[in-house]
Amino acid sequence: MPVDGTAPRVRIFEDAEALARGAADELLRRAVAGVEARESFSLALSGGATPRRLFGLLAAEPYRSRMPWARIHFFWGDERTVAPEHRDSNFGAAEETLLSRVPVPPENVHRIAAERPPPERAAAEYEATLRRVFRLSEDDWPRFDLALLGLGADGHTASLFPDTAALAETRRLVVANWVEKLATHRITLTCPVFNRAACILFLVSGAEKAETLAEILASEAGVARYPAQLIRPVDGELHWYVDRAAGQALDRTKGITPA
Numbered sequence: 709m710p711v712d713g714t715a716p717r718v719r720i721f722e723d724a725e726a727l728a729r730g731a732a733d734e735l736l737r738r739a740v741a742g743v744e745a746r747e748s749f750s751l752a753l754s755g756g757a758t759p760r761r762l763f764g765l766l767a768a769e770p771y772r773s774r775m776p777w778a779r780i781h782f783f784w785g786d787e788r789t790v791a792p793e794h795r796d797s798n799f800g801a802a803e804e805t806l807l808s809r810v811p812v813p814p815e816n817v818h819r820i821a822a823e824r825p826p827p828e829r830a831a832a833e834y835e836a837t838l839r840r841v842f843r844l845s846e847d848d849w850p851r852f853d854l855a856l857l858g859l860g861a862d863g864h865t866a867s868l869f870p871d872t873a874a875l876a877e878t879r880r881l882v883v884a885n886w887v888e889k890l891a892t893h894r895i896t897l898t899c900p901v902f903n904r905a906a907c908i909l910f911l912v913s914g915a916e917k918a919e920t921l922a923e924i925l926a927s928e929a930g931v932a933r934y935p936a937q938l939i940r941p942v943d944g945e946l947h948w949y950v951d952r953a954a955g956q957a958l959d960r961t962k963g964i965t966p967a
């Protein structure tokens with residue numbers, strides 16, 4: 709649970725399609741409100757398969773004509789060390805399903821150039837991008853208006869995998885994280901960055917995550933068995949949008965809202 713004690717908001721949707729639609733509605737609402745209030749909206753996208761349906765919905769009506777695309781800045785929470793055209797690229801997935809279909813100014817798309825070795829330089833370059841775009845001084849942290857996150861069955865989120873060095877990072881915004889079980893580096897934003905977001909929205913779909921999700925949401929504040937439990941916004945909201953399959957092991961008495 710969040711260190712400040714505010715319980716995360718958990719919404720359960722009938723299936724993956726309803727989950728994507730619920731996320732699209734929430735993202736639209738927040739983007740419109742954010743642009744009205746601050747004339748811009750900083751959005752960090754998650755990778756993997758789950759957000760693809762969300763991206764497809766946003767690229768079509770009724771969302772396409774209502775999203776303030778010119779004022780949204782796109783970032784990534786993590787990236788694989790592959791070219792943007794590679795099928796595993798998180799940027800590539802967003803480009804294919806969303807960015808190539810909506811009028812986002814190219815200068816608003818801040819991808820992680822993770823394909824260029826060494827990975828440590830890719831991480832440093834992205835950190836410099838964050839500092840430039842958010843106009844950060846040396847000791848400042850970016851504050852994303854919204855960061856999407858996924859969950860792996862092992863409890864990882866972004867590329868913060870169990871037993872990896874990135875989990876302990878407290879100073880850098882972006883690191884190249886060696887993931888032994890994948891035998892590769894991943895470029896990932898660090899916990900302090902995610903924890904300064906105004907809103908964290910986890911999207912979790914699929915029965916294979918049900919037990920891990922139930923353990924994460926049932927555990928007490930301060931107990932972090934899984935990397936995803938390190939995500940506790942210090943001054944922001946934490947939302948879990950899950951489909952029924954992923955939520956099947958949840959204790960319905962604990963502040964869970966059927967969508």
Ligand code: 6PG
Nearest residue numbers: 755756757758858859860865866
């Ligand atoms: C990545 C993601 C990762 C993902 C989870 C869930 O780069 O793979 O950032 O954290 O969100 O692994 O992935 P699925 O949505 O494919 O289950």
